[in-house]
Amino acid sequence: MEVKIVKTTSPKAKPDMATVPFGTYFSDHMFMMDYTTDKGWYDPRIIPYGPLEIEPCATIIQYATEVFEGLKAYRTPEGKIQMFRPDENAKRIKNSAERMALPQMDVDMMVDFMRQYVEFEADWVPSDPGTSLYLRPFIYATDPCLSLHPIHEAHFCIIACPVGNYFPDGLKPVPILIEKDDVRAVRGGTGYAKCGGNYAGAMRAGEKAEKNGFSQVLWIDGVERKYVEEAGGMNVMFKINGDVVTPQLNGSVLPGITRKSSLEIVKDWGMNAIERLITVEELIEAAQSGALEEAWMVGTAAVVCPIGELAYDNQRYVINGGTIGEVTQKLYDDLTAIQWGRVPDRYGWNLVVK
Numbered sequence: 311m312e313v314k315i316v317k318t319t320s321p322k323a324k325p326d327m328a329t330v331p332f333g334t335y336f337s338d339h340m341f342m343m344d345y346t347t348d349k350g351w352y353d354p355r356i357i358p359y360g361p362l363e364i365e366p367c368a369t370i371i372q373y374a375t376e377v378f379e380g381l382k383a384y385r386t387p388e389g390k391i392q393m394f395r396p397d398e399n400a401k402r403i404k405n406s407a408e409r410m411a412l413p414q415m416d417v418d419m420m421v422d423f424m425r426q427y428v429e430f431e432a433d434w435v436p437s438d439p440g441t442s443l444y445l446r447p448f449i450y451a452t453d454p455c456l457s458l459h460p461i462h463e464a465h466f467c468i469i470a471c472p473v474g475n476y477f478p479d480g481l482k483p484v485p486i487l488i489e490k491d492d493v494r495a496v497r498g499g500t501g502y503a504k505c506g507g508n509y510a511g512a513m514r515a516g517e518k519a520e521k522n523g524f525s526q527v528l529w530i531d532g533v534e535r536k537y538v539e540e541a542g543g544m545n546v547m548f549k550i551n552g553d554v555v556t557p558q559l560n561g562s563v564l565p566g567i568t569r570k571s572s573l574e575i576v577k578d579w580g581m582n583a584i585e586r587l588i589t590v591e592e593l594i595e596a597a598q599s600g601a602l603e604e605a606w607m608v609g610t611a612a613v614v615c616p617i618g619e620l621a622y623d624n625q626r627y628v629i630n631g632g633t634i635g636e637v638t639q640k641l642y643d644d645l646t647a648i649q650w651g652r653v654p655d656r657y658g659w660n661l662v663v664k
């Protein structure tokens with residue numbers, strides 16, 4: 311399908327990459343495409359970035375019918391542009407859309423649209439160390455009707471913002487609050503889908519954590535209320551007695567692409583990487599005995615973020631003396647070297663755009 315182009319007549323200045331906060335400054339254009347049950351997906355176009363026109367009664371506004379992705383395009387030392395595992399994002403948004411009864415898009419078609427969009431916005435991919443162009447593809451339903459019914463109309467959109475570090479302090483261990491009251495997901499719910507609603511329901515706990523000086527929460531499962539699941543905006547990993555351990559994908563944990571990539575990398579180093587149930591009790595005991603040697607979070611936006619301290623039931627447990635662990639640092643170095651093309655792409659993960 312041919313992508314129509316409407317170029318902006320007022321290109322913006324590029325932001326100062328040393329100071330631009332994550333997700334606040336957008337490129338000149340966005341990608342849009344429409345869907346109806348009669349026509350399927352149609353009219354792909356790259357148009358100037360700007361406000362969306364939407365009916366107040368649209369399903370997205372009333373019932374949060376939306377799924378999204380996050381991925382990055384990187385500038386290599388030779389000046390090339392590459393995207394990290396866009397096929398994985400395209401597969402995941404398809405699964406998320408299926409869960410939310412939103413229209414799905416063919417994986418290859420979506421990857422091709424993302425590639426064309428990044429190619430068009432190429433001069434927005436920054437080259438300063440540690441920077442990238444963060445892409446936010448999303449699908450939302452626009453049926454102009456308040457009754458609950460299957461979705462007939464939707465849009466697919468991609469916006470992009472040049473980003474530096476997700477956390478203003480960079481790769482620095484952060485304190486995390488294990489959330490005891492609110493839950494993020496339940497069995498049979500939408501936990502594995504990347505849908506806006508999962509994050510909306512998490513805002514109250516996130517706000518409470520931040521007010522108390524924590525970076526974000528660590529969620530516990532919503533059924534038995536004892537298994538660790540994921541952090542506020544990222545998956546979580548631990549080094550316990552020499553092994554890398556992460557909560558298994560049980561339907562309520564997001565199948566993170568950085569999670570998946572990290573597991574492959576540490577296995578290649580020869581470490582045991584185990585996906586299993588982890589109870590809060592086990593984690594706290596391991597923190598007390600010193601068996602919990604390292605803890606970190608993984609996600610597209612922040613890549614790898616060390617956890618320096620866990621708080622639970624008004625007790626605080628410092629991990630690795632509050633410093634970055636060896637495996638955490640090595641994983642960050644190895645993964646980001648692949649993403650920025652500083653080392654050969656031994657897994658074939660990158661899609662070279664130009």
Ligand code: COI
Pocket residue numbers: 379380381509543544609610611612
């Ligand atoms: C990402 O890491 O890309 C995410 O989607 C997390 C987001 C909520 C900032």
